[in-house]
Amino acid sequence: MLNGSIADKFLIFALPLAFTGMLEQLFNTADTMVLGRFVGKSAMAAVGNNAMPISLLVMLLLGLSLGGNVVIAQRIGAGNEKRASRAVHTAIIMSLFMGAILLAAGEALTGLIMNMLGVPAEILPMAELYLRIYFLGLPALAIYNFESAIFRSNGDSHTPLYSLMVVALLNIVLNLLTVVVFDWGVAGVVGATVIANYVNAAILWRKLRHSESYIRLEYRKLRYAAKELKEIIRIGLPAGVQGMIFCLSNLVVQSAINSLGADVMAASAAAFAIEINVYCFLSAIGQATTTFIGQNFGAKNIERCFQITKIALLSELAVMLFLGGLTTLFAKPLLGIFIQDAWIIELGVIRIVYVTLLQFLNGVTEVLSGTMRGYGYSTPPAMIALVTICGTWIIWVYTVFAAAPAFSTLLLTYPASWAITGAILFVVYMRYRRRLLSRFVTPVIA
Template identity: 35%
Template sequence: MAKTSTMDMTVGNIRKEMILFAIPLLAGNVFQQLYNTIDSIIVGQVVGPDGLGAVTSVAPAINTLVGFFMGFSAGSSVVISHFFGAKNIPGLRRAVHTSVICTFILSLFLMIVGFFLTPPLLVFMSTPESVMPLATQYLQIYFLGITGLMMYNIGSAILRAVGDSVRPLIFLIITSILNIFLDLFFVINLHLGVAGAAYATIISQFISAILTIAVLFFNKECYNLRLKEMTIDKSILSQIITIGMPAGIQSAVISFSNLFVQSYINRFGESSTAGWGAYGRIDAFVMLPMQSIALTATTFVGQNAGAGNVDRKKRNTRISFPCSFMHSGSCYS
């Protein structure tokens, strides 16, 4: 296995490996959060309060969806990292291909359902009438591009599972910069307003997905993708669902509760909606370090569980928990 693209966490200095893995992961999460944040900034400056209110009002719905899939993809990451740590190459390959094909099918389902459920969802959230048309437009376009987001996330989850957190970061840096230029071009030059911001986001997400999936197809590692192996292994899918479904629900519950909070805030008008949305952006950034620590621990424990290294799993836990507690404590200070 090429050392430049994977990290074997079953050997070596635990703290050093966690830091080397977590820093690119945290940076990548920051860039991923920048997608909608940049949309909000540019739309707010160019379109005005109604445009900003439209973009921020749909944030809880987007965060609920993204949160669920991030948790669900953690199920794939755990299973894949377990096989990787155990050096079980046939199982690793089945898990990788099952994860990719299932994600693609699920993304098509969510694209269709999300597009048609957007109007009633925004009504449920008591979205102000003044921003309803723009909010509907933005969220429906976002759902049309949900495949790009989900394919990037599962591709990066696979790379993380084998210890590669650097290439997903590189792809996010590239597409985040692209997103800024596309936002400016579509919103200012083409005068597409909120729709332009949505188009910029989904185009950038599709490019990040293409880059990630291309790496999986064209690399020479043991986890590379092959079209002839694109089948669903039912036993592995069962493992992924068993681990990923509770994690996905847990991740989505907090964001889902914000849908109700958003529905009450929206009743005070677009200015309150925009203000609440701005707070939500800040809150999302505050949570990123803990999310990165959790994802690092997931990969580390998964690989060492597969290798049967019980002691290294325990030592990782003794490092991860204090780090999370210190960060959460600093948020309240």
């Protein structure tokens, strides 16, 4: 990451991240498919009711682990083995602590969560059972997220992907075994997920124990360093809170979609299943930007940092236009995988055109946010994204959509919010870029 060409290394690093994201989606889809095929719609509804609290927790862990990624990458870039090791062991301690806290809080608050979600009485026992068992896997999920961040900070995006490939197959086998053979229903599916999460965390733990680089995990060094801990929280917490608030704000948009009827709801769900896989590539480019910037900023190579941002923006534009165009071209057959109704497929195409095809606009936000996080400048981009994206969604639903309640009108809120946020972030980034130039006396390629 610190020397030689950038573009080829950037894409080689980003692609495994994208495939990891897609595999995680397949991980969740397999659970739903097994429940729908062998248990029934009540079980699927019970799982669906828990999607929101689970998403909030996952977003918090992802954000905090991103803080670990940045801090470790900066130490590695600076060639400071001692501080890199401190950051690695601090991140591991933090993951253990977060996992334990979230497990205890989750189990204590499950009943309250069920009440807040207004879960129907007929599926309440299954929904509560699913969530309680899922919470048992939170320590493993927390450790896995931080372990993956540690590998990424060292330029290794392949190891977490290979581990997830093994675990995804294990999860499918356990799903079929617990549901088809033992008839454990919802408990079997979520239990399989918990086991798979612990196996995943154990594989990466072993890899860290045997690493020959700065990220080697040693039990005698397992203690937190106050400075590194503070940095991880300062960078990671805004990103985690941002993701959580995005989830909550999206409820407003989903409510508006629900108001348009069952056909629109089904079409939107089918299109989203395709859209989220395309977004995995965009998210991967953002994460790659953060890691590359982190290492080179640690090495005080500001000129190279600026080049990385340019390459990331160009990569995002090329990749997302290609994938968006390809998805739009084959929208109907792709939607046909999920639904057979011709009218619902037509509605699904609308979402793909307005959201997936225009996803490249969101790329400016992802890349510039990733860039500034790599510098350790995390709070401003998070606050801008929260105010502009979430604000646009909420205002749009209650003004533009309220005046013209059509599916296409509602979906326009996504590209509109991305364009506004990207423009504001670009201005903020350029101002921060000038501050960097004033700090580092280096010949810079504009």
